[in-house]
Amino acid sequence: MSTDHLAIRAACLALSLLFPIAAAAEDGPIRPFKDELFSRQAVLETQDGGAFQVIDYQELRDINSRDEEPERRVKSQYVETRVRRYQENQTLTLGGQRLDVTRVGKLENAAFTVIFIHGRGGDRRLGANDYTFGGNFNRLKNLAVLNGGTYYAPSVRSFDPNGAADIAALIRQAFELSMGRPVILACASMGGFVCQSVSRDKEAVRYLKGLVILGGPPDPGFLTTPAARLKLPVYFAHGSADSVYPAENQVALYKKMIAARYPARMKLFQTGGHGTPIRMADWRDILNFMLTAR
Template sequence: MRSLLLAALALACLSSAASALQLEPYKDDLFSYPGILKSDDGGDYVVVEYNEMRDINGRDQVPERRVKQNYVSLQPKRSQKDLVVTTNTGPVKVMAAGKLDQGASIITIYLHGQGGNRQQGMNDFTFGGNFNRLKNLMDRNGGLYLTPDFSDFDDRGESEIAGLINYFKSQSPQAKLIVACGSMGGALCWRLARDAKAAKSISGLVILGSLWDENFIGSAAFKRRIPVFFGHGSRDPVFAIDNQEAFFQKIRGSAKGYPVRFHRFESGNHGTPIRMIDWRGVLNWMLSVAP
């Protein structure tokens, strides 16, 4: 009887793993990493080859302003909307693309850094077309992509984004929700990780060229073992990569097998991870290990 029970449990686990959402390929030949210089920690730490002449000048029609047309599809424009969502903190302006009605398969929210706004993450042509790829991955897989404005990187901004998460999760309660934070936006990612209510709704954190927070260890998100991905340029002048790599190792050492990955873009600058991150690879990993 015991052996039959164990077999049934094993079959249920396999069935659950097999049914986990995985995003279908989209322009993988253009957006996959150009080369891997090093892989360590069982593949959780990767050094990615980055070359400015190839990855900016060779990819953009106008360097840093407009990517070449073959990197872009404007299909998500058909579903793109500029909305105002009412939260307990007040109205929040948010741009959305993908499945806005109930039943989104996955929700990805991008939080901009200092000086940014909700339009940054919806721009189809900057950052080598990488935001456009993310929009397409959401739109073509029944997902929803959101880029909000918020008041600050402190209490009010945290409350606004927590309210936004609560609203859209109520529309699609089964959806895995990923929060991606660029630069100073990472302050909100870490604050949300410590928010017990918000952390219950979050299935992954993507930290791009951003800061670290020692208080993440032991937070509500940490206890749920929410996967964390770090992307960082080796020459980032804003947030030193040595500190971020040390924090990655601290997370690894704080809980055995904790789902955390670090992709170092060798010779990359502050904005390089936003341009270079392989969104499909990162999100599919998160979907496979998220609680």
């Protein structure tokens, strides 16, 4: 047996010891992880056969009662830091450009890949922080590793087509390293402009499984893009009281897509602000939708 095969078997054994094995739930292939803390959100309203949901959000409960230090450090029960064993900071050279990333999970043969794009003022540290945003990035990292996937948090140099070109190159590399398995691009806040640019890149969308927009700017022309022609699934999460990108504009786009029978889903967090989706988005629900949508 080759040393590569021995290494793979050792890694699988380590994962089985690190995480409890659970059967895939009926709602999708992604195994649960701390669902009792992250996935049991009260639904106030449902439309479009469940595709659109208004989610109960309360700042006193979902920030003050969840964090040891509000917006700085979540309580310990929301995180599992042993996942850091599978985390590495790297500087990649893609298309002649250097790109700093944090990678969590496999380098090759990932079952799926998630790439998270931060907003203005952020870098790769934002998407790799275990304790901010209610521990939601820690959960995403654990879901990736538990389910044989890979998670990338890159530092985006700009939110224009130049910065998007770096991410397009990362998407293609992830697709190739995983032997054609799903690659999901998630963009938060101003990072949504990167998703918009990538959706218009005829080459890049060939390597994508879907898009996740977390409190991002609406894209009125999305249905004319190469991504839309491929019917790439889109998942929106938005705060109803977002003062940066008003929710009604994103809801209008979602409704337009549903009218066109497009594979889309939206979670609207009642009273939530601009940063609420990064904290409250249910990553297991997102991944199960992305991996099963047609």
